[in-house]
Amino acid sequence: MITVGLLGCGNIGRVIAAGQENFKITAVYDVVPARVEAFGKEFDAKPFSDFTAFLAEPTDIIVEAASVLAATEHAQEVLEAGKDIVIMSVGALADIEYRSRLIETARQLKRKIHIPSGAIMGLDNISIGQISRIDKFVLRTTKNPASLAREATERTQLFSGKAHDCVRQYPKNTNVAESLSIACGRDVDVELWMDPDEDRNMHEIFFEGEFGEAYIRVRNLPSPDNPATSYLAALSILTLLKNLDNPLVIGA
Ligand SMILES: NC(=O)C1=CN([C@@H]2O[C@H](COP(=O)(O)OP(=O)(O)OC[C@H]3O[C@@H](n4cnc5c(N)ncnc54)[C@H](OP(=O)(O)O)[C@@H]3O)[C@@H](O)[C@H]2O)C=CC1
Numbered sequence: 001m002i003t004v005g006l007l008g009c010g011n012i013g014r015v016i017a018a019g020q021e022n023f024k025i026t027a028v029y030d031v032v033p034a035r036v037e038a039f040g041k042e043f044d045a046k047p048f049s050d051f052t053a054f055l056a057e058p059t060d061i062i063v064e065a066a067s068v069l070a071a072t073e074h075a076q077e078v079l080e081a082g083k084d085i086v087i088m089s090v091g092a093l094a095d096i097e098y099r100s101r102l103i104e105t106a107r108q109l110k111r112k113i114h115i116p117s118g119a120i121m122g123l124d125n126i127s128i129g130q131i132s133r134i135d136k137f138v139l140r141t142t143k144n145p146a147s148l149a150r151e152a153t154e155r156t157q158l159f160s161g162k163a164h165d166c167v168r169q170y171p172k173n174t175n176v177a178e179s180l181s182i183a184c185g186r187d188v189d190v191e192l193w194m195d196p197d198e199d200r201n202m203h204e205i206f207f208e209g210e211f212g213e214a215y216i217r218v219r220n221l222p223s224p225d226n227p228a229t230s231y232l233a234a235l236s237i238l239t240l241l242k243n244l245d246n247p248l249v250i251g252a
């Protein structure tokens, strides 16, 4: 049985904990002590408010489902402690120097950094961008203003530019832009819109290159506990965890 240390006892953490089968969350950590205590009690995991003690607990893998700040602060020490990590707050990897350091540490220590597909589809074959010519890559994300903690009476563009800049400005809403950039091997173009008539978290991907062209549209239901996060993102990381010990690897 794979043992998991969960960093972040929020919306995604709860979906993962409720779906445990071939893995067991044995240790949990969060910035909110009362939350981590209650979570530990509910899911029979040891609660920690001190990160060093959390990391020292024997676990096979740490799952970060907290924030870009948490991933930035802790991913390196997780790898240095000899553990694999799953990073949900992929925006942390927009810092190229930091990303390179993490990858180098993982390579030296023979550890893995897993990035779930999250709130999008198609990440598998978008990786062909690493070996093949790409002529156009645009991610257009549209959310209800409430999901962005804003108000608007009409469709409004919030951002147009590169993924790295977008995820820095909207770290709770555009991690997918960074996942796509890593998969495709370039800082992709991003548009972020808020639309009061859209009740879903919509991600449209326009992809053209040597292979031909693709258009992917995902209209996600928001998570019940956090409208900024699509429910698909929680399902995605849960699926990744369930397949960690599966010898059959599917997809690019
Ligand atoms: N890759 C992808 O496709 C997607 C990624 N995400 C990202 O996944 C992450 C988790 O999402 P979700 O579960 O919905 O978020 P929630 O806000 O519901 O839960 C996150 C939990 O982690 C806590 N937390 C935040 N910062 C830290 C820290 N530095 N150390 C310890 N605990 C911390 C939060 O506390 P507090 O409430 O006090 O902040 C909260 O309890 C987010 O970063 C989100 O942006 C979301 C959707 C898609």
Ligand SMILES: O=C([O-])CC(=O)C(=O)O
Pocket: 119, 171, 172, 173, 174, 175, 176, 177, 201, 202, 220, 228, 229, 230, 231, 233
């Ligand atoms: O959940 C989503 O739809 C996307 C999201 O918030 C992110 O990429 O951070």
